[in-house]
Amino acid sequence: xxxxxxxxxxxxxxxxxxxxxxxxxxxxxxxxxxxxxxxxxxxxxxxxxxxxxxxxxxxxxxxxxxxxxxxxxxxxxxxxxxxxxxxxxxxxxxxxxxxxxxxxxxxxxxxxxxxxxxxxxxxxxxxxxxxxxxxxxxxxxxxxxxxxxxxxxxxxxxxxxxxxxxxxxxxxxxxxxxxxxxxxxxxxxxxxxxxxxxxxxxxxxxxxxxxxxxxxxxxxxxxxxxxxxxxxxxxxxxxxxxxxxxxxxxxxxxxxxxxxxxxxxxxxxxxxxxxxxxxxxxxxxxxxxxxxxxxxxxxxxxxxxxxxxxxxxxxxxxxxxxxx
Numbered sequence: 001x002x003x004x005x006x007x008x009x010x011x012x013x014x015x016x017x018x019x020x021x022x023x024x025x026x027x028x029x030x031x032x033x034x035x036x037x038x039x040x041x042x043x044x045x046x047x048x049x050x051x052x053x054x055x056x057x058x059x060x061x062x063x064x065x066x067x068x069x070x071x072x073x074x075x076x077x078x079x080x081x082x083x084x085x086x087x088x089x090x091x092x093x094x095x096x097x098x099x100x101x102x103x104x105x106x107x108x109x110x111x112x113x114x115x116x117x118x119x120x121x122x123x124x125x126x127x128x129x130x131x132x133x134x135x136x137x138x139x140x141x142x143x144x145x146x147x148x149x150x151x152x153x154x155x156x157x158x159x160x161x162x163x164x165x166x167x168x169x170x171x172x173x174x175x176x177x178x179x180x181x182x183x184x185x186x187x188x189x190x191x192x193x194x195x196x197x198x199x200x201x202x203x204x205x206x207x208x209x210x211x212x213x214x215x216x217x218x219x220x221x222x223x224x225x226x227x228x229x230x231x232x233x234x235x236x237x238x239x240x241x242x243x244x245x246x247x248x249x250x251x252x253x254x255x256x257x258x259x260x261x262x263x264x265x266x267x268x269x270x271x272x273x274x275x276x277x278x279x280x281x282x283x284x285x286x287x288x289x290x291x292x293x294x295x296x297x298x299x300x301x302x303x304x305x306x307x308x309x310x311x312x313x314x315x316x317x318x319x320x321x322x323x324x
Contacts, residue, residue, distance in 0.1 A: 008079075008080050008237050008238065008239035046180050046181075047106050047108055047109045047180070047181055047183055048106070048107070048108055049105055049106055050104065050105055050106070050107050053104045053105050053107075054105045057074075057077055057101045058097075058100065058101060058104065058132075059073065059097055060093075060097065060131055060132060062131075063093065063131065066090060066250075066254060067250050068085075068244055068248070068250040068251055069090045069093055069094055071242075071250075072085075072094055072242045072244075073094050073097045073098060075240055075242055076094060076098050076214075076216050076240075076242070077098055077101055077214075079239045079240040080214065080215040080216070080217075080236070080237055080238050080239045080240065081215075081216055081217070081238065081239070081240045081241070081242055082190060082217045082219070082222070082232065082233060082236065082238045082240070082241050082242070083216065083217065083218050083219070083242045084219055084220070084222050084241070084242065084243045084244065085218075085220065085242075085243075085244045085251075086220055086244070086245065086246050086251075086255070087220040088256075089244070089251060089254060089255070090254075091188075091218045091220070092123055092124055092127045093127060093131060094216075094218075095113065095124060095127070095186045095188075095216060095218060096124070096127040096128050096131045096132050097131075097132060098184065098186065098214070098216050099111045099113065099128060099132070099134070099160065099184060099186060100128070100132035100133075100134060102183050102184035102214060103134060103138075103159065103160065105183075106183045108181060109159070109181055109182070109183035109184070110155075110158075110159050110160070110161065110178060110181045110182050110183065111159065111160045111161070111182075111183065111184040111185075111186075112160075112161045112163060112168065112182060112184070112185045112186065113128075113160070113161070113162050113163070113186045113188070114162075114163050114164065114165050114168050114185070114186065114187050114188065114199070114202075115162070115164070115165075115188035115189060116164060116165055116188075116189050116192065117189075120188050120189070121141060121162045121164075124162060124186075124188070125139065125141060125162055128160065134160055138158060138159040138160050139158065139159075139160040139161075139162070140154050140158040140160070140161055140162070141162045142154060142161055142162065142163045142167055143163075143164060143167065144164065144166060144167055148170075148171075148174065148176055151167070151171060151176055152171075152176045155171065155176060155177050155178050156178060164198075165192070165197065165198035165199050165202065166198050168198065168202045169198040169201050169202045169205075172202050172205045172206065173201075173205060179205075179206060179209055179211050180211065182206070182211055182213045183212075183213050183214065184213060184214045184215075184216070185203075185206075185213055185214070185215050185216070186216045186217075186218065187199055187203075187215065187216070187217045187218065187236060188218045188219075189218070189219060190217035190218055190219040190222070190232055190236060191219045191221055191222045191223055191228075191232060193217070193231075193232045193235045193236050194228065194231055194232065194235070199235070199236065200235040200236075203215065203235060203236050203237060204235070207237060215236055215237060215238070217232070217236050217238060219232075
């Protein structure tokens with residue numbers, strides 16, 4: 001059964017309520033391509049579209065073209081898309097190109113890039129400036145350290161926002177974020193969109209308000225269970241899944257061999273842990289698991305570990321390595 005307001009946008013038609021022709025902005029080192037529009041879902045936004053700019057979409061030619069990046073970008077421009085590509089294979093470029101085209105198409109529209117960590121945010125900011133040339137005049141990096149009052153002012157004056165999931169959720173719920181002007185939302189580390197995580201809540205609020213916007217979700221590790229992946233797709237109102245792995249023909253030639261160094265723990269260390277009385281062993285084990293959790297998350301993201309579950313990795317390694 002389809003939930004009220006749950007229709008998932010797949011084209012640009014009916015994306016806007018009023019059209020406003022404007023001169024097409026000049027752009028260097030870009031290649032223009034005709035867009036293909038089909039009938040939309042009828043939901044309305046108050047943001048005006050530049051009808052001339054929307055006749056084309058642009059893709060950078062100042063970087064080597066990879067067919068899978070080009071194909072995924074084209075899909076993501078015209079449907080709410082979950083992009084699953086291994087780390088290091090160009091999700092950042094895809095996001096930058098999608099953001100840039102919505103920046104062109106909707107001169108009054110606002111674009112949001114949300115990511116849970118600073119390195120991811122910095123990487124995307126650099127891509128938007130260096131790859132597609134979005135002016136720093138229009139961009140702002142907003143964290144929870146900026147006061148709500150200041151953020152409210154920035155939501156009104158800027159057009160491209162780099163935020164944490166928590167800031168996005170809070171500003172939507174408080175009314176600080178000008179949701180009626182949102183035209184594109186890019187969600188990095190989209191596999192986190194489970195349950196009541198900030199991503200899920202923010203998108204749910206936007207859909208409840210009938211905001212018409214493009215959603216692009218990015219992940220290198222969407223989850224190993226079909227149920228979890230489906231929940232991400234449902235929570236983010238995804239209509240298209242673009243999946244590539246390292247063995248796909250159009251990706252394989254860009255994959256470099258990883259150098260993995262396996263560091264084993266000493267037998268005596270594990271023996272000491274397991275040799276203590278029950279309660280002390282549990283407490284020490286919990287502290288070790290907590291200390292290893294951020295490292296396991298990173299290693300899982302780049303494919304070194306099969307899961308982020310530290311305890312699973314911990315005990316499997318103990319058994320498989322014959323430490324005891």
